[in-house]
Amino acid sequence: MSAFQRFEDIEAWQKARELTKAIYALSNDGQFSRDFGLRDQVRRASVSIMSNIAEGFGRGGNKEFIQFLSTAKGSASEVQAQLYVALDAGYINQDQFQKLYSETEATARMIAGLLRYLQNSDFKGAKYK
Numbered sequence: 539m540s541a542f543q544r545f546e547d548i549e550a551w552q553k554a555r556e557l558t559k560a561i562y563a564l565s566n567d568g569q570f571s572r573d574f575g576l577r578d579q580v581r582r583a584s585v586s587i588m589s590n591i592a593e594g595f596g597r598g599g600n601k602e603f604i605q606f607l608s609t610a611k612g613s614a615s616e617v618q619a620q621l622y623v624a625l626d627a628g629y630i631n632q633d634q635f636q637k638l639y640s641e642t643e644a645t646a647r648m649i650a651g652l653l654r655y656l657q658n659s660d661f662k663g664a665k666y667k
Contacts, residue, residue, distance in 0.1 A: 545595040550648035554588035554610070557641050561617065564638065570629035580620040586613040587645060600656055607653050614646040 545551050561584040564570065565577045587610045594606025618639055625635040 542595065545592040548591060548595065548652070550607075550610075550645065550652050551588055551591040551595075553641075553645045553648050554584070554591060557617070557638070557645050558584040558588055560638060560641060564630060564634060565624075568629065569627075570624060573627070573629065576620060576623055576627070576629075580617060580624070583613045583616040583620060586610065587617070587649075591649070600659070604653060604656050607649055607656070611646050611649045611653070614642050614649065617642045 542548050558581075561580055565580060570577060590606045590610035590613065594603040594610070597603060597606065621630070621635055621639050621642070624630045625632070630638075
């Protein structure tokens with residue numbers, strides 16, 4: 539894994555951004571769009587994944603980055619739980635559920651890989667000039 543110059547360079551952040559776009563698109567249709575509580579919660583959780591990766595990167599240290607990545611990984615699990623609610627409520631079908639669940643799982647795996655990398659490195663965080 540190479541050094542990151544910007545949070546946008548982080549593959550896990552890029553994947554989280556794609557996931558967030560997909561969540562927004564799916565939750566913008568039909569009954570899902572009218573369930574304001576669930577819609578807003580799943581959107582916030584997906585945004586939280588990418589936001590915590592970015593914030594952790596910007597904190598300037600390995601320890602802080604690891605903490606924020608852990609939170610991002612937890613938000614991925616929250617998205618998965620909310621996808622079950624959307625499925626059970628009939629807002630999404632099994633194919634939509636499986637696609638987004640798998641995308642969320644892939645994002646969480648990328649975050650876990652980044653966590654392992656940071657735990658074994660001397661990463662010093664964002665460098666602004």
